[in-house]
Amino acid sequence: MVEYDPTEYEIAELGPKIKDIDDADELREMLDLEEGGEDRVPVKTLIEDRIEKVEDEGDGEVDPETVDLASLTVADVANMVRDIDDADVLRDLLEREQAGEDRKTAKSQIESRIESVEGSDEEAGEVEYVPPEEKYPELDHPTNDKQWVEGTVGAEYRDMWVYCETQAGALVDVSKEMLGKARGLMDTYNEDYGEDERVVAVLIGADASDHVDDVIAYGADLVIYHEDDRLERFRHQPYSEIFCDMARAGGDLAAEGREEVDWKDYHEPRYTVFPATNNGRDLSALVQGELDSGLASDCSGLYIENAMISNPAKVGTAGDKKEFERVLHMKRPDFSGFEYSTILCIDKPNRDFHPQGASVIPGSFELPDPDFEREAEVVDYEMELDDGWFQVEVEEFDRLSGGVDLTGNDVVVAVGRGIGDDPTTGIELALDLVDAFDEADLGLSRGVITSSYSFDGHVEQYVTEERQIGESGQEVEPDVYIAAGISGAIQHKVGCDESDTIIAINTDLDADIRDFSDYLIEGDLFEVLPRLTEAVEAGDLGAVVGEVSDD
């Protein structure tokens, strides 16, 4: 006579069912059924525990006013408070929990119950607005140096602004991807809402004007740029000052002299989009902070829709729902794409949260095809840059991918672990041969680079990964590739086998390099390399190669 035969249920379903059974005999019967059937250990434990509990509790119910909280698990506490409607009893519980076990999760269960029982009293009441300074008097000053914290309420916002990043004089792909996305979003937006809002491209840098045509081709209706030699490298202060100055031009908070501009008559942008690159992340946070809004960082999806919101902080009235229009939905991956959150940035009754801003992971959107026929308005944005913004100086910089470029040489002389008997001399001899040619450079096998050879100071600088030829190094195709003391592993081969002529020097005639070299000189590189150098200097390489590879 049991209500549930446990063998017919998964354990996950059984948990909640068993919790509601208070009859020990019924439970015992269930236990027998499980033992005779599936006989799952966790199910049995579940039932046994429940039996223990109902027998212990006698008639069950705990009295919240006297219960020993330490004897309850957090789950028990959660169950218990669900039935309590008296805030005072709850507060008493909270105090006892604080004095006793002080479990964070238990406290939050009780607190949220207090909130919901008290909240129900003032249903439909206005949420009172308290400025942050008053609400948190204990904080030093919550918004200490934010000038615009109370900013604006109900101002006008228009357009989607795209910050178009350039690196080393080139417009980076993600800028084009964002422009393409913005174009699509705003076309639909204008249709849906009967508007005529634009895609605005922002370019800042020493050569900003060079990219104007490009950003138009990729989708901008309006390009605003500011060019200054001091902006050659990204520095966050001047860049964010300029962006914000542009964003505020023609609005209530515009800088002096830019209160009226003929290309913009609204307060600030409706939407802003930045690349989630190192510099773009830096800039986006500062700009959105300064414009007194929020930022959804590292997004991979964007769409514009209306949104029904019930959060009282946004709606102004507890219990109400309100539809917000034209909300930018910003999808961002958590856990490297395993889950997504969608972030919305919505005005409060007493404070606007605009522009709605996002930074976008490079590669998230398709690279659009450029249309160089497109036309757009272009604004050369004039403003003075304060010297104080340039106090941080970039004294030195390194571009990582650059380094030694071995491609484009007529000749590459590469050495491998065959130099092991005297590594310094081996490199010296290879360099002598390099010098004998007009356009030549030194290459290395990986075997040399990862060795523990000790090189003298003057050749040590040559032994770096930048000179590695092969699969995980550079691929070269010179007229002549000289491989001395290199066995010719497949990973090395792919870096050099497109060379016109490959000359190998090896003591071992069976080395793999034999299979893909045009000449294999059998010999000790310490003897052969100097002879090659002499021959080249005498203009007689062919003769030497012919002579030694014959003997």
Place this chain on the structure above:
Amino acid sequence: MTDSYEEYEAVVVGCGPGGAAAAANLARNGVETLVLERGVDAGSKNVSGGLIYAEESAPYTIDGLFPDFREEATERPVTENYIHNVAGEKVKTFDIGDLHHHDTAWADSVLRRKMDSWLAQQVHERTRETGGGLLTEVHVTGLLRERGEIVGVTTEELDPIKADLIVAADGVNSELARDAGLMDWEEPEEWFQGVKAVVDVDPAAINERFDVDADDGAAHLFSGDLFDGVRGGGFLYTNESSLSIGTVFHLDSLAEEEAEPHELLDSLLTHPLMAQWLGDEYDEREYSAKLVPDSKKAAHPSPHEDRLVLVGDAAGQMQAQGPIIKGMNHAVTAGALAAEAFADARSRSEPHRAGELYEKKLHDEGVMDKLRPTRYEVFGRLGELGPVDDLSNSVAESAVGRFGVRAASGLLERAYSSPTLVSMIPDTKLPYVTLPTVIAEELGERVEDENTVSPPDLADRIGDLTYDVGDPHIELLDKSFEASGTAVTACPVSAKDFGGGCYRDERVQTNGTEEHLVSLDTQPCVECGTCAVVADTEWEHPAGGKGVEFKQG
């Protein structure tokens, strides 16, 4: 800050058989479970021989947890079992079907890439249903602690993750077990090294050469003087359209003899006995290697700490039952038991007691006794003491011993087939080398076939593997040959006088004195873990998705 970490009820690290079983059983119990795997795909990092056993006495088997397993993820059921005692060209073969069938519901050959990626797909679907899922290309680097207590894991790719249960199913060289101080990588005696070649053979040829039906297969084991006196043996298993041929040696013996693992594998591949199975064409699909724990010495008797439980190889639960290797099945059982323990503890509202319950289950279900048999503790260890071993060796080789072998050949075959006797085998030369050699010399017949196979050299084997090279993941702390030189020979992708491997032997002149050093390039590394034990290194796995990618496994 800590409050903002992602939290799951359970985090399972590693999606080999141990992790898959744990995750499946957690999901079955409604536990929200996140599974983290460092490979581009589960199985891309894993190597086994491999025969996966379903033991009759085990509380959980892989097909119990994943009903379609045999249909979808295995190669061939193994129905025939032989061991070959080899001395030179003389071979004496015993049928060890009894040992194989003892307590065995079934045993199938598997290739790990196929098997593990199928499991991973199932695991992902099931864990999704309870609010979790499987994430690949995430390398878990260690344990997250709060006030000294283990509460989660840290990773190279994601923010730390907290959980009520952390299952370390991260295999041999478990970084989590090391971080918790439960396992170390110090003693070569506690490990075997397994090396394997997967050889392409047409299915029809397999059926014919092994005299099996299309849905049957064979297992052959090898011991004797094939391996230059290194303690261990060889195996050959039939897959659907390939053969898995490999060797498993005691790491201490391999290190001591300065043997080259790839050469020992070649000794097996080129032995005349193999000719009948390999034919004239030899096409090696993949060369691979991995350390294997020896549960007799390495299985942790109490594999848990705070919220952390260790399962499978991470806990040393790999049983060498004489010549039969059982790691995957125990990983499955342990993983499922750990999950059961957590479900149990959770339904009693005492999730923190999961570890303790898990340990109890390992004992109560008889798993621990298989892993660390008392018989071995008493008899085997004794046999490993020098004088006793020497004595037994000389007795076996003496005329009296040889006479015994001849007189008792029937008995010997039975002895090999006795699970009781093989669990007492001491780790000495006697059972691995001396005895099989004597048996073959006295009882064996000469193999007349000619083996024409010429296996690829090491450079080609490395060249045929797929790598996504990342930052170096092993740091050589002591470059002297004295401290780390053993790795030059013991590393399965390195060798003396070979410049293309990970470890290379170098003599370097500095200020007029010559130093004997080793240098390390981690690019060809197959992540077997050997040098973590035999060299002085700071050893970690590569970042998620980086390093070697096995296509067979």
